[in-house]
Amino acid sequence: MEYLVSHYNYWVYILLMMVGLYAMLAKNNLIKKVIGMSIFQTAIIVFYVSTGAKREASIPIIAHGHGHDAAHTVIEAAHYANPLPHVLMLTAIVVSVGTLGVALAICLGIYRRYKTLEEDEIQEQLHDSL
């Protein structure tokens, strides 16, 4: 139980990821699949961001870092949060927005052609056209 509570951020990300994966694979509506894909990517972003979070830590900017005093200030890494995972996730967010845009554009094209976004109805039309 303690293990569960102390690692709750990871359980949240796994739960989100499974929700997304389920929606992507099991839903019939294409937009729901796209939403599932977005949840899936967000889960990974949550995972990265939570690894960089730290209680009572400060932003990694060294106070009084200039001038002669700087050499005397003791810097302890434990007092600072690691900014790198967050920075990486800025890029990953951009990528996931790009993917979302492409996926929605394809959905739009599919809707214009088949007049539906339900996967089984599209498959039926594809089957009939053969």
Add this chain to the structure above:
Amino acid sequence: MILYEQSPALLVVIPLLSAFAINIFGLYNRRLCFPIAFLALAATLGAATMTLARVLQAGPISYRLGGWPPPFGIEYVIDHLNGLVLVTIAFVSFLAVIFAKLSVEKELPDKIPQFYTLFVLLVTGLLGMTATGDAFNLYVLLEIAALTGYALIALGDNRALVASFNYVILGTIGASFYLLGVGHLYIMTGSLNMGDLLTILPGLYATRAIFVAFLLVLCGVWLKMAFFPLHTWLPNAYTYAPSAVGCLVAPLVTKVSVYIMIRVMLSVFSSHYVFEVLALTGPIVWLAVAAIIFGSIQALAQDNLKKMLTYLIVAEVGYMVGGVWLATGYGISGAILHIVNDALMTFCLFVFAGIVTYKTGGHMLSDLQGLYRKMPVTMTGFTVVALSMIGVPPTAGFFSKWYLILGAIEAGSYHFMVALLVSSLVNAILFFRIIEITFFEPKMDHHTGHAPEITINEAPFSMLMPLLVVALGLIIIGIYSGTIVTNIIQHSVPGGLL
């Protein structure tokens, strides 16, 4: 000599900037799109060749983007392995753009600027993925290549939209798995630089987190390369894509993913961890056998030329994954050589399918009737490629298959050897069937009582040239494959396995 020093960066910068130029100039005059893309890809090919020459002369190059030293900055590392892959990518994409000109004008007349923009961006992504020495940077470039790939495939006819949608979903799962695996590595080591990871990881080989990281990265890359049973997105996506798109994505995207698998296995983890600590080689070689057999049987069942070729890609991916996981020097050399050979062969086959589509409007096997009479030169080129796919010496396909079979014998994996031989037999059936169909005239016309007149109606030069150049290249590479293996590929095979 600044160009010489900067050649690893130029590889990515030239096609990236040309994408903007094509977009802007394409708005004013769409006839400018092709020349810009052509010049940019020619320059890229020059930069790639120069980079490989530098590697051969002075050993691996480490290029610091923005001058930041690794592991803090992003580093491009070019060694013998990715130097070879870079030249292959640049060469195939340069020939593909020449082929694309007429094909795009016919198939996508109102989307020319979009096509060329996405085309050069896809090349940017592929070259960047190959050149980078940073695990997260690789993810970003992987997604650049994937997103442009989705869009390019969706440019095709109506069925392409549904195929592209499935590709988006599965491709995103693959890339996300890769990202998650890199996240695990980062948590455990605090580094994203591949060289740095290689030195930090040995102390952590026993941990479960590293094992999970490796499996996640591996599954992600397998989804991207369409390794059986994760191949389901590939056949439809590549069949319904426009011909010019097929010529670019079919030869390169899966092969670059195989390269990434090799890179991760040997340069992030080590051959010691992958082959000795993990007991995975047996099951994965069996999966590769399944991929080869499944791909070959499915290819036999198709009456659509392009779809048949896509199933052959699934089989060929099995060759390369199996070859690497044989864990022998010959197997890995064969797999790397096969990346180059298969990129060239698949390119030729899709160019051929593109020519058939351009000339006859279809890509069913029945559209091929009487083609030998109509297009003797095209068919000569095709015959060389067909022999190479079957594995007849002295074409290149024979030698990579030879190395793979030697590797299988060395590793005692006779089932893999049998799969390779079965696949060669199936290829022989498939390609001789095509050659047979092309020799026959179209059916007799029942009303007039004689066959329709056949005159020579050869494909245009710009479509024929890439096919013939690569067909000739396949023979030359075949003859010099010993030199390529000893001078380039041997350097990438881990020392313990030779």
